[in-house]
Amino acid sequence: MTLWQGLTRAFELLITFDGEVMGIAGRSLAISITSMLIAAAVCIPAACLIHFGRVPGKRWLIALIQTLYSVPTVLVGLLVFLSFSRAGPLGNLSLMFTPELMVIGQAVLISPIMLGLVISGLAGTDRRLKQTAVSLGASHVQAAILVTREARYAVLTAMTMAFGRAISEVGLALMVGGNIRGYTRTLTTAISLETAKGDVELSIALGLILLFVALVVNIVMNRFQQRRVDASS
Numbered sequence: 001m002t003l004w005q006g007l008t009r010a011f012e013l014l015i016t017f018d019g020e021v022m023g024i025a026g027r028s029l030a031i032s033i034t035s036m037l038i039a040a041a042v043c044i045p046a047a048c049l050i051h052f053g054r055v056p057g058k059r060w061l062i063a064l065i066q067t068l069y070s071v072p073t074v075l076v077g078l079l080v081f082l083s084f085s086r087a088g089p090l091g092n093l094s095l096m097f098t099p100e101l102m103v104i105g106q107a108v109l110i111s112p113i114m115l116g117l118v119i120s121g122l123a124g125t126d127r128r129l130k131q132t133a134v135s136l137g138a139s140h141v142q143a144a145i146l147v148t149r150e151a152r153y154a155v156l157t158a159m160t161m162a163f164g165r166a167i168s169e170v171g172l173a174l175m176v177g178g179n180i181r182g183y184t185r186t187l188t189t190a191i192s193l194e195t196a197k198g199d200v201e202l203s204i205a206l207g208l209i210l211l212f213v214a215l216v217v218n219i220v221m222n223r224f225q226q227r228r229v230d231a232s233s
Helices: 002-015 019-052 058-070 073-084 099-123 127-135 140-150 152-168 171-177 187-197 200-232
Strands: none
Touching: 002 200, 019 058, 019 099, 019 140, 019 152, 019 187, 019 200, 058 099, 073 099, 073 171, 099 152, 099 171, 127 140, 140 152, 152 187, 152 200, 171 187, 187 200
């Protein structure tokens, strides 16, 4: 009956727009989307540089990036914690236990996924596309932009995967965010806390809300992708 009670409670929290739950859900979305956009701004150009450039040891570099897909969130959390703690090299920024540091940590966490998937997407395009663009007078940068646009669906998939990784992680958020009520508490850290307190029903409810939020975001991104496909066909 616990699962059914959790479903009922999740429905009640959603239809009554419970203030605390809506705040936690909104904070989770804001942090995850912001980290995804920051990672995209860095990783998409970096992927172009790696794919199109003459990078020494490119195969080994790509293998390393793909290995980092499965890096534990607590390990990234530890590295970020040590970097931004008072004794760390970036401690003077005073970002510990803030949403800003959670964004930074999640951006670091999801960057290998986005970088590797964008590189794979670029590698899947027709090689003649860049050669044709360059032969018609385009610069290497313009040709790279053209190929990236051609691989835009793979890029969008990479962003979706990165978002899913960001919104579902808990170890890093606990370590650098501190799970402070009304400030750094997210859906995953709230689930961890309520489970530890023995409130399994609320944990299930929050878990279902997390799935619902992730589902809505993925539907929106897939609809956007489908509209672009329809428009280009």
